[in-house]
Amino acid sequence: MVTWLREQSPQFRAAIRFVAIDPAAVYAAAIRTEGLLPNATLVVDHFHLVKLANDAVTKVRRRVIWEQKGRRGRKIDPAWANRRRLLTARDTYRTRHSRRCGTH
Numbered sequence: 001m002v003t004w005l006r007e008q009s010p011q012f013r014a015a016i017r018f019v020a021i022d023p024a025a026v027y028a029a030a031i032r033t034e035g036l037l038p039n040a041t042l043v044v045d046h047f048h049l050v051k052l053a054n055d056a057v058t059k060v061r062r063r064v065i066w067e068q069k070g071r072r073g074r075k076i077d078p079a080w081a082n083r084r085r086l087l088t089a090r091d092t093y094r095t096r097h098s099r100r101c102g103t104h
Contacts, residue, residue, distance in 0.1 A: 001030035016040045023048055
């Protein structure tokens with residue numbers, strides 16, 4: 001990625017204002033290389049931002065269950081039983097689930 005960008009003209013690189021990336025290290029390294037894209041603002045697309053947030057919540061859920069119960073989470077644990085609700089898009093909720101989550 002860095003090599004390809006360096007092959008482009010300085011005018012081309014200066015004209016790039018925003019770069020939406022998958023948060024993979026190779027893309028981030030290209031954006032952070034000094035002087036490579038001087039006017040670019042780094043943004044993460046909605047899909048990857050939501051995925052990162054869900055991954056963080058799952059990591060905390062796993063840690064808390066392990067600390068509380070000394071084992072992995074199970075379907076019977078409320079934190080895992082309600083997991084699907086957190087990962088389901090609001091527009092696909094059934095009405096009763098929306099009411100339970102306070103989103104309806």
